[in-house]
Amino acid sequence: MSDSFDLLKYLKEQNLLVNHPEFWWPSQNSFEIFLGAILTQNTKWENVEKSLWNLREKNLLSLVAIKEVDLDSFILAITPSGFKNQKSVRIKKIVSNILEQFESFESFCENVSKDWLLEQKGIGLETADAILCYACNQEFMVVDKYTQKLVASFGYEFESYEDLQAWCEYGINENLDKIFKLYKYEISLNKLYCRFHGKIVEYMKIKNKQSNKGKK
Known part of the structure; x- marks a missing residue:
């Protein structure tokens, strides 16, 4: 995996948000x-x-x-x-x-x-x-402990929240044309950040459940 675009492609293939709201967050209010x-x-x-x-x-x-x-x-x-x-x-x-x-x-x-x-x-x-x-539907990518843990599993370590966020946002912004083709429409950057973060969270939840089952 070379950047966050590759991570997005990988997560999108997992169909993680099929039963979730359009912008992933569980409330639309x-x-x-x-x-x-x-x-x-x-x-x-x-x-x-x-x-x-x-x-x-x-x-x-x-x-x-x-x-x-x-x-x-x-x-x-x-x-x-x-x-x-x-x-x-x-x-x-x-x-x-x-x-x-x-x-x-x-x-x-x-x-x-x-x-x-x-x-x-x-x-x-x-x-x-x-x-x-x-x-507020503004163009900010949320990164959290799930994000940090996931990218670390691919060999990427960051010293600060801002550095991790910049890495996530850069790979997306540099590949918007490819992302539009991937989604088959011109998805807004805000919606893209919402869904990217959501995919990360849902993916890590699944991984954690699998890990916990393996410990029993």
Whole structure:
């Protein structure tokens, strides 16, 4: 494998996203994606889904609703995601900052920058890119521990998140014409990044299950 384009081709042949949404992330609601990207820190996605269900039941899926709800009620709603006290305070703070800076979630999605997100308490590189890529439909490739582990298995080691991300994005950007032929249509770069990351995650989940079975 010479670059991330070769990796994409290999993963595409595995038909990993057949039963998944078009942009892979399990929710098509941008605000739920935004919350989920924060709630999923240090926990399993199944726990995040429980928190999101609680928030739906309590009608707490908007900037204003989260800002106005009392902290104890919000903590209770997101308890399944773990680190409930820390996450609740940080989410309420970023929600207030979004309302103050952008006035609406739609405006936030259209105008937010990565630098702005990284200035928010509790938002690191991976979370920022997840929000930008999946909630805001911006052209950022999310890379995570799955990505790092997979490319390492092919002999590629990177010192930083940014270096790994640059490697993933470069191979894609340099081979867009070939990718369009591969997909048989001109797939948007945002959608491509979404699906590439999704393929990596689903592939590594399968590999981990196979590995765990082999240990029994």
